[in-house]
Amino acid sequence: MYKWPQGRVIRTIGFILAALICADLAYNGGYGRFAAYQSATEAAAGTRQLILAAIFGALTAAAALVAVIGIGFHRKAVDFLIEVEQEMTKVEWPKWDSLWRSTLIIAVAVVILAMVIFGIDGVILWTLNKLFSLGEYL
Numbered sequence: 001m002y003k004w005p006q007g008r009v010i011r012t013i014g015f016i017l018a019a020l021i022c023a024d025l026a027y028n029g030g031y032g033r034f035a036a037y038q039s040a041t042e043a044a045a046g047t048r049q050l051i052l053a054a055i056f057g058a059l060t061a062a063a064a065l066v067a068v069i070g071i072g073f074h075r076k077a078v079d080f081l082i083e084v085e086q087e088m089t090k091v092e093w094p095k096w097d098s099l100w101r102s103t104l105i106i107a108v109a110v111v112i113l114a115m116v117i118f119g120i121d122g123v124i125l126w127t128l129n130k131l132f133s134l135g136e137y138l
Helices: 008-039 042-072 075-090 096-137
Strands: none
Touching: 008 042, 008 075, 042 096
């Protein structure tokens, strides 16, 4: 692998994410279609499901191959991931107290904004109902 000891944390995370994506594609795409093929009552529907299962299987293999090549051997991608990991060590992460305060402020702001939108929506709905009720008298 290209420059393996460097950037091993971010590359390992990349490999794990790629494995999860491939597993999801294989299970929900390939295996799901193959199970539909086995339970199909019509020959045409079964053949279609079998072809889709083969396509999803090929896509899974291609995604796994691209992930391994991109994360492990492609020089530009590896250099980028190494630089990302180096920059992440320079980031000053917030302390727990400031993180909690910021989260609380954002949550309160979201609740207030939701109440304002709910109130404005209620006023608009009430106004429209009044206007429609005026139309009944005309």
